[in-house]
Amino acid sequence: MKKTIYLCLSVGFLFSNTSYSQKDETSLKTTYEKDFLIGTALGIEHIYEKDAKANQLIKREFNAITPENIMKSQIIHPEFNHYSFEASDKFVEFGQKNKMFIVGHTLVWHSQLPAFVSKINSADSLRLFMTEHIKAVAGRYAGKINSWDVVNEALEEDGTLRKSVFLNKLGEGYIKEAFDLAAKADPKAELYYNDYNIEQPAKRKGAIELIKKLQASGTKINGVGIQGHWSINSENLKDIEDAIVEFSQLGIKVAFTELDYTVLPNPWDLKGADVNQRFEENPKMNPYKESLPDSVQNRLAERYENLFKVFLKHKDKISRVTFWGVNDSHSWLNGWPIKNRTNYPLLFDRGFEPKKAYLSIMKLKSKPTN
Numbered sequence: 001m002k003k004t005i006y007l008c009l010s011v012g013f014l015f016s017n018t019s020y021s022q023k024d025e026t027s028l029k030t031t032y033e034k035d036f037l038i039g040t041a042l043g044i045e046h047i048y049e050k051d052a053k054a055n056q057l058i059k060r061e062f063n064a065i066t067p068e069n070i071m072k073s074q075i076i077h078p079e080f081n082h083y084s085f086e087a088s089d090k091f092v093e094f095g096q097k098n099k100m101f102i103v104g105h106t107l108v109w110h111s112q113l114p115a116f117v118s119k120i121n122s123a124d125s126l127r128l129f130m131t132e133h134i135k136a137v138a139g140r141y142a143g144k145i146n147s148w149d150v151v152n153e154a155l156e157e158d159g160t161l162r163k164s165v166f167l168n169k170l171g172e173g174y175i176k177e178a179f180d181l182a183a184k185a186d187p188k189a190e191l192y193y194n195d196y197n198i199e200q201p202a203k204r205k206g207a208i209e210l211i212k213k214l215q216a217s218g219t220k221i222n223g224v225g226i227q228g229h230w231s232i233n234s235e236n237l238k239d240i241e242d243a244i245v246e247f248s249q250l251g252i253k254v255a256f257t258e259l260d261y262t263v264l265p266n267p268w269d270l271k272g273a274d275v276n277q278r279f280e281e282n283p284k285m286n287p288y289k290e291s292l293p294d295s296v297q298n299r300l301a302e303r304y305e306n307l308f309k310v311f312l313k314h315k316d317k318i319s320r321v322t323f324w325g326v327n328d329s330h331s332w333l334n335g336w337p338i339k340n341r342t343n344y345p346l347l348f349d350r351g352f353e354p355k356k357a358y359l360s361i362m363k364l365k366s367k368p369t370n
């Protein structure tokens with residue numbers, strides 16, 4: 001497979017009379033540099049540069065980074081009066097050292113909250129937590145973080161506001177409060193609302209209403225992050241294209257912030273089947289344990305190719321495309337929604353080699369019209 005990819009890339013880049021393996025400036029970030037940023041999510045092992053191959057790949061291919069977990073409040077703010085900045089300092093240092101666009105993820109999220117938040121009873125105490133958290137975290141990296149996911153996943157699937165602890169205790173104004181606090185703590189950072197499935201019509205409508213309300217109240221919001229956790233088994237390109245157009249009509253940037261395509265069966269697609277431990281024992285739910293068949297590899301490549309065609313068509317509206325992980329072994333999709341599976345959702349395989357999906361994206365740009 002590796003040889004085939006290098007051969008194809010050589011053909012694809014024939015006009016430059018070179019191959020990918022010979023000239024490593026032919027990378028995602030350089031190929032797409034006139035279109036949008038190409039990012040990746042970093043795990044703690046990447047931030048501390050533990051693996052030479054991963055490290056080399058990150059620096060060669062990507063010009064934007066997002067911390068996969070270490071800036072979540074549970075990790076960065078474990079106790080009311082205690083913050084743990086070691087890993088996030090290192091993350092920001094990594095980005096600065098490599099001249100990368102640095103994304104902060106995320107300031108306000110109902111999930112992965114520190115344990116002490118579950119003991120908070122009053123609205124005032126929760127507001128104090130949120131205020132102090134944003135001031136401390138966004139304030140510490142003011143001028144260094146380029147873009148913040150300020151509020152994450154505040155919507156239900158039907159487009160109404162998620163019944164989170166923040167909504168329940170603070171009311172819907174918490175979203176505006178969070179954005180205003182972030183703007184004050186770091187006036188230079190771009191501020192984004194980030195969510196999954198907001199390309200889908202009902203949830204998209206909710207996101208548009210939310211953003212319009214923020215804008216009408218004079219709150220700073222620069223962009224929307226469509227996460228992009230998708231499956232090779234479902235078609236959603238029209239929704240994606242509609243979402244890009246409709247969000248950008250609000251005068252904001254559109255980023256794809258957490259892109260990956262699962263290739264594995266989803267237990268919830270099985271009518272009448274319970275989601276329980278039995279799935280973990282069921283080999284049918286982990287069909288590509290040893291390797292990925294060519295037919296699936298091809299489908300993944302086709303999905304990425306078609307998606308990037310849409311991205312290129314609307315490149316004037318898109319600020320960044322970030323993959324949710326560095327290579328297949330790193331992906332959260334090996335552990336969700338069923339633990340210990342072998343998934344293949346990204347562009348680089350377990351040996352850090354480019355997959356056919358990588359080639360499919362690169363070859364789009366070898367055409368002179370792009």
Ligand code: G3I
Nearest residue numbers: 068069072105111112152153196227229258324331332336
């Ligand atoms: O750090 C602990 C470790 O000490 C422990 O030994 C281990 C045992 O399971 O768990 C480790 O924590 C895990 C953490 O990832 C770091 O690996 C958590 O259990 C696990 O829940 C956590 O999952 C992350 C998930 O968000 C929840 O925070 C995924 O890695 C991460 O990819 C995922 O990312 C989210 C975005 O932030 C928001 N959008 C959806 C996306 C996918 O769920």
